[in-house]
Amino acid sequence: MSTIKLHDKLFEVSIPREEIENEVKRVAAEINKDYKGRRPLLLGVLNGSFMFASDLMKNLDIECEISFVKLSSYQGTTTTGKVREVLGINESIAGRDIIIIEDIVDTGITMQSMLESLGTREPASISIASLFLKPARLKVPVDVKYSAFTIPDRFIVGYGLDYDNLGRNLPDIYEAVE
Numbered sequence: 001m002s003t004i005k006l007h008d009k010l011f012e013v014s015i016p017r018e019e020i021e022n023e024v025k026r027v028a029a030e031i032n033k034d035y036k037g038r039r040p041l042l043l044g045v046l047n048g049s050f051m052f053a054s055d056l057m058k059n060l061d062i063e064c065e066i067s068f069v070k071l072s073s074y075q076g077t078t079t080t081g082k083v084r085e086v087l088g089i090n091e092s093i094a095g096r097d098i099i100i101i102e103d104i105v106d107t108g109i110t111m112q113s114m115l116e117s118l119g120t121r122e123p124a125s126i127s128i129a130s131l132f133l134k135p136a137r138l139k140v141p142v143d144v145k146y147s148a149f150t151i152p153d154r155f156i157v158g159y160g161l162d163y164d165n166l167g168r169n170l171p172d173i174y175e176a177v178e
Contacts, residue, residue: 004174006166011157011174015149020131020159020173023148024052027129028059030146031099039063040097043089045114046070047168048103051160052131052148056101067091071110094122099146103160104132106153108142115142132156 003012031040039062044053046068057066069089098118105111111128118126129146136153155176157167167174 003177004167004170006157006163009155009163010177011163011167012177013172014154014156014175015173017159017171020148020171021055024055024131025059027146027148028056031056031129032060032062035062035064035097035099037062038097039065040099041091041093042066042099042101043118044068044101045103045110048160048162049101049131051168052103053101056129069114071114092121093118095124098123098126100126100128102128102130104134104156105130105142105144105147106134106137108138108140111142111144112140131159132161 003010005011042053042057042064044050044066047070050068053066053068057064067089100111100114100118102111105128115126127145128143130144131148133144133147133150134153135150155163156173157163157176158170158173160168161173162168163176
Protein backbone atom coordinates (compact mmCIF):
# COMPACT_ATOMS: atom_id res chain seq x y z
CA MET A 1 0.00 0.00 0.00
CA SER A 2 1.84 3.12 -1.12
CA THR A 3 -1.04 5.56 -0.40
CA ILE A 4 -3.71 5.37 2.31
CA LYS A 5 -6.51 7.56 3.60
CA LEU A 6 -7.05 8.10 7.33
CA HIS A 7 -10.03 10.23 8.26
CA ASP A 8 -9.80 13.24 5.91
CA LYS A 9 -6.10 13.00 4.99
CA LEU A 10 -4.07 11.13 2.40
CA PHE A 11 -0.72 9.62 3.36
CA GLU A 12 2.04 8.02 1.30
CA VAL A 13 4.90 5.75 2.35
CA SER A 14 7.99 7.73 3.29
CA ILE A 15 10.03 5.17 5.30
CA PRO A 16 9.61 1.46 4.57
CA ARG A 17 9.62 -1.11 7.39
CA GLU A 18 13.03 -2.53 6.37
CA GLU A 19 14.65 0.87 6.89
CA ILE A 20 12.93 1.19 10.28
CA GLU A 21 14.17 -2.27 11.32
CA ASN A 22 17.75 -1.38 10.35
CA GLU A 23 17.70 1.87 12.34
CA VAL A 24 16.15 0.19 15.40
CA LYS A 25 18.97 -2.39 15.30
CA ARG A 26 21.55 0.42 15.03
CA VAL A 27 20.09 2.25 18.05
CA ALA A 28 19.97 -1.05 20.01
CA ALA A 29 23.65 -1.68 19.23
CA GLU A 30 24.55 1.77 20.61
CA ILE A 31 22.55 1.11 23.80
CA ASN A 32 24.10 -2.37 24.14
CA LYS A 33 27.56 -0.79 23.98
CA ASP A 34 26.82 2.13 26.32
CA TYR A 35 24.99 0.07 28.96
CA LYS A 36 27.13 -3.09 28.95
CA GLY A 37 27.33 -4.40 32.52
CA ARG A 38 24.45 -2.17 33.67
CA ARG A 39 20.72 -2.86 33.95
CA PRO A 40 18.72 0.11 32.68
CA LEU A 41 14.98 0.59 33.05
CA LEU A 42 13.41 1.36 29.68
CA LEU A 43 10.51 3.73 30.16
CA GLY A 44 8.21 3.68 27.15
CA VAL A 45 5.91 6.63 26.54
CA LEU A 46 2.48 5.37 25.47
CA ASN A 47 0.75 5.12 23.16
CA GLY A 48 3.09 5.94 20.30
CA SER A 49 6.30 4.24 21.43
CA PHE A 50 4.93 0.75 21.96
CA MET A 51 6.15 -0.70 18.62
CA PHE A 52 9.54 1.01 18.85
CA ALA A 53 9.95 -0.07 22.50
CA SER A 54 9.07 -3.67 21.65
CA ASP A 55 11.41 -3.94 18.66
CA LEU A 56 14.19 -2.09 20.47
CA MET A 57 13.98 -4.40 23.47
CA LYS A 58 14.07 -7.49 21.19
CA ASN A 59 17.42 -6.24 19.88
CA LEU A 60 19.01 -5.53 23.28
CA ASP A 61 21.36 -8.17 24.64
CA ILE A 62 21.96 -6.41 27.96
CA GLU A 63 19.94 -7.04 31.10
CA CYS A 64 17.11 -4.51 31.17
CA GLU A 65 13.60 -3.96 32.45
CA ILE A 66 10.69 -2.09 30.91
CA SER A 67 7.79 -0.03 32.21
CA PHE A 68 5.43 2.45 30.60
CA VAL A 69 3.96 5.88 31.25
CA LYS A 70 1.19 7.58 29.34
CA LEU A 71 1.48 11.27 28.60
CA SER A 72 -0.69 13.35 26.32
CA SER A 73 -0.05 16.63 24.54
CA TYR A 74 -1.62 16.14 21.08
CA GLN A 75 -5.02 16.81 19.59
CA GLY A 76 -5.40 15.79 15.96
CA THR A 77 -2.23 16.79 14.10
CA THR A 78 -1.03 19.52 16.48
CA THR A 79 0.45 19.65 19.94
CA THR A 80 -1.46 21.54 22.63
CA GLY A 81 1.75 22.55 24.41
CA LYS A 82 0.33 21.18 27.68
CA VAL A 83 1.53 17.80 28.94
CA ARG A 84 -0.88 15.65 30.93
CA GLU A 85 0.22 12.51 32.77
CA VAL A 86 -2.47 9.92 32.19
CA LEU A 87 -0.62 6.88 33.60
CA GLY A 88 2.42 7.29 35.84
CA ILE A 89 5.35 5.11 36.85
CA ASN A 90 4.92 3.19 40.09
CA GLU A 91 8.35 1.66 40.72
CA SER A 92 11.21 3.40 42.44
CA ILE A 93 13.80 4.76 40.03
CA ALA A 94 16.25 6.05 42.65
CA GLY A 95 19.77 5.08 41.64
CA ARG A 96 18.57 3.51 38.36
CA ASP A 97 19.71 4.22 34.81
CA ILE A 98 16.60 5.28 32.88
CA ILE A 99 16.21 5.24 29.11
CA ILE A 100 13.06 7.04 28.00
CA ILE A 101 11.67 5.42 24.84
CA GLU A 102 9.69 7.94 22.77
CA ASP A 103 8.12 7.71 19.33
CA ILE A 104 8.80 11.29 18.26
CA VAL A 105 10.38 14.39 19.76
CA ASP A 106 9.16 17.50 18.00
CA THR A 107 8.68 20.52 20.29
CA GLY A 108 10.58 18.89 23.19
CA ILE A 109 7.95 20.07 25.68
CA THR A 110 6.80 16.56 26.60
CA MET A 111 10.38 15.37 27.13
CA GLN A 112 11.29 18.47 29.15
CA SER A 113 8.28 17.88 31.42
CA MET A 114 9.14 14.21 31.81
CA LEU A 115 12.82 14.90 32.52
CA GLU A 116 11.86 17.41 35.23
CA SER A 117 9.43 14.95 36.81
CA LEU A 118 11.82 11.97 36.71
CA GLY A 119 14.75 14.09 37.90
CA THR A 120 13.05 14.65 41.26
CA ARG A 121 13.06 10.88 41.85
CA GLU A 122 16.88 10.65 41.99
CA PRO A 123 17.75 8.34 39.08
CA ALA A 124 21.45 7.59 38.42
CA SER A 125 21.03 8.78 34.82
CA ILE A 126 18.38 9.57 32.24
CA SER A 127 18.80 9.20 28.47
CA ILE A 128 16.29 9.58 25.65
CA ALA A 129 15.88 7.16 22.74
CA SER A 130 13.47 8.43 20.11
CA LEU A 131 12.43 6.86 16.86
CA PHE A 132 12.05 10.32 15.30
CA LEU A 133 13.48 13.76 15.99
CA LYS A 134 12.16 16.94 14.34
CA PRO A 135 14.84 19.59 15.06
CA ALA A 136 12.95 22.32 13.16
CA ARG A 137 10.07 22.09 15.67
CA LEU A 138 12.08 22.13 18.91
CA LYS A 139 10.91 24.85 21.28
CA VAL A 140 13.07 23.76 24.19
CA PRO A 141 16.54 22.19 24.11
CA VAL A 142 16.38 18.43 24.61
CA ASP A 143 19.32 16.02 24.41
CA VAL A 144 18.12 12.98 22.46
CA LYS A 145 21.06 10.61 22.87
CA TYR A 146 19.67 7.85 20.63
CA SER A 147 17.70 8.84 17.55
CA ALA A 148 16.78 6.50 14.72
CA PHE A 149 15.68 9.21 12.27
CA THR A 150 15.98 12.99 12.01
CA ILE A 151 13.09 14.20 9.88
CA PRO A 152 11.70 17.47 8.51
CA ASP A 153 8.57 19.09 9.93
CA ARG A 154 5.98 16.84 8.29
CA PHE A 155 3.09 14.93 9.81
CA ILE A 156 3.67 11.16 9.87
CA VAL A 157 1.78 8.03 10.92
CA GLY A 158 2.50 4.33 11.24
CA TYR A 159 4.70 2.10 13.39
CA GLY A 160 2.92 3.32 16.53
CA LEU A 161 2.25 6.93 15.46
CA ASP A 162 -1.34 7.89 14.77
CA TYR A 163 -3.70 10.44 13.30
CA ASP A 164 -6.68 10.69 15.64
CA ASN A 165 -6.14 7.09 16.79
CA LEU A 166 -5.77 5.55 13.31
CA GLY A 167 -2.63 4.28 11.60
CA ARG A 168 -0.66 2.97 14.60
CA ASN A 169 -0.78 -0.56 13.18
CA LEU A 170 0.90 0.31 9.88
CA PRO A 171 4.37 -1.30 9.62
CA ASP A 172 5.76 1.51 7.42
CA ILE A 173 5.92 5.26 8.06
CA TYR A 174 3.51 7.33 6.01
CA GLU A 175 3.74 11.08 5.45
CA ALA A 176 0.71 13.35 4.97
CA VAL A 177 0.24 14.39 1.35
CA GLU A 178 -0.33 18.14 1.04
